[in-house]
Amino acid sequence: xxxxxxxxxxxxLFTGLSEEQLTAIARIGRVAGFHRGDIVMREGEQSTSxxxxxxxxxxxxxxxxxxxxxxxxxxxxxxxxxMALLDAGPRSATIRCISAEATVLIFDGAALLHFWExxxxxxxxxxxxxxxxxxxxLRIRNLTAVVPNEVMDL
Amino acid sequence: xxxKVSYVIVGGERRGAVINQDxxxxxxxxxxxxxxxxxxxxxxxxxxxxxxxxxxxxxxxPLGKVPPVAAP
Numbered sequence: 378x379x380x381x382x383x384x385x386x387x388x389x390l391f392t393g394l395s396e397e398q399l400t401a402i403a404r405i406g407r408v409a410g411f412h413r414g415d416i417v418m419r420e421g422e423q424s425t426s427x428x429x430x431x432x433x434x435x436x437x438x439x440x441x442x443x444x445x446x447x448x449x450x451x452x453x454x455x456x457x458x459x460m461a462l463l464d465a466g467p468r469s470a471t472i473r474c475i476s477a478e479a480t481v482l483i484f485d486g487a488a489l490l491h492f493w494e495x496x497x498x499x500x501x502x503x504x505x506x507x508x509x510x511x512x513x514x515l516r517i518r519n520l521t522a523v524v525p526n527e528v529m530d531l
Numbered sequence: 532x533x534x535k536v537s538y539v540i541v542g543g544e545r546r547g548a549v550i551n552q553d554x555x556x557x558x559x560x561x562x563x564x565x566x567x568x569x570x571x572x573x574x575x576x577x578x579x580x581x582x583x584x585x586x587x588x589x590x591x592x593p594l595g596k597v598p599p600v601a602a603p
Contacts, residue, residue, distance in 0.1 A: 387533050387551060392582050434548070434565060447545045450565050454535070454551025475565045513586060514549070516577055517537045520588060521546065 378408055378431060378480050388429055388454045389510060393502045402499065405492050406482045411474040417481065418458065420471045425486025427458045428472075433479025438471045450475065459507050462486045536587045537577065543567055543593035556589050568594045 378384075382399035385391040391399055408431070411417060418424065420440050430451055437448040437457070448470060451457055460469055493500025534555055539547040548564045556562065560571050569591040577588040 386583075387553070389533070389535055389551065389584055392584060434550075436545070436565060449546060450548035450550075452548055452550030452552075454533070455549050509581075513535065513537070513577070517539070517547075517549070517588065521539050 380406065380408060380431075380482060384431065388431075388456070390429055390456045390503060390506050392506055394499060398496070398499050398502075401496070402492065402503075405488050406484045409481050409483055411479045411481065413474055413477055415474045417472040417474060418468050420468050422468045423461075424458070424468065425462045425465065427456060427462050427484045427486060427489060429456045429482040429484075430454065431480040431482055433474065433476035435472050435479060435481075436475045438473060440471055456507070456510065459510075462489065463507070532580070532585055533583050534585050534587055536589055538562065538564055538569070538589045538591055540564060540567065540569055541572075541590060541592055543569070555585075556587065561594065562591065563597050564591075566597050568597050570594050 380403040382396040382403075385394075385399045385403060391402065394402065411433070417428065417435060430453055432453060435451045435457070437451060439446045439448055451472075457472055458468075460466065493503065532553075534552050535549070536552060536556055537547065537549050545565055545567060556571050556574050558571050558574060562569050562571060571589055571591045573590040575588050577586045580586070
């Protein structure tokens with residue numbers, strides 16, 4: 378799968394970047410393919426790579442206290458792994474592929490931070506986009522916390 | 532316009548999904564989230580659009596498992 382600016386333009390991590398900036402950021406990423414059941418990252422691991430789903434669906438799973446809980450499905454355009462890039466903590470959840478095939482764009486954390494230092498306008502924009510995405514997820518969490526997980530009486 | 536959609540599944544095995552798509556979700560439409568086929572019950576704007584992105588929150592209910600694709 379070719380990583381063109383037009384592809385990245387549909388991913389909110391890259392919104393606000395020029396075509397030239399998108400081309401430059403694509404150069405430091407690599408594309409990887411996954412199949413159903415593949416583990417992309419595991420809870421507790423130490424890594425700062427950041428991932429963007431280009432195609433397919435990933436499931437975010439918590440394995441705390443030996444109970445496996447499905448938290449959310451991440452589809453096209455969603456990024457994950459950014460928390461560990463920001464706070465250097467262990468992975469907070471396991472990510473596994475649940476579609477027949479998936480394609481993911483992967484950025485090494487150190488390479489991404491170095492690129493942002495070299496290109497601070499890109500760094501500002503992408504950090505802003507990450508913050509906005511985390512705010513989006515927090516709003517969803519706040520909304521879903523008050524929705525009972527049972528069939529609504531319709 | 533790119534629609535960043537949060538799907539919340541009420542009563543399903545999975546809680547929901549977040550997906551970017553190039554069409555707006557509509558009430559009554561069906562969507563595949565993992566192996567679950569769901570029907571959209573409600574669509575609301577989560578926050579105002581920004582640039583080319585709209586941010587939507589969708590409530591849906593599970594209809595059943597997605598039928599496996601037959602081998603060619």
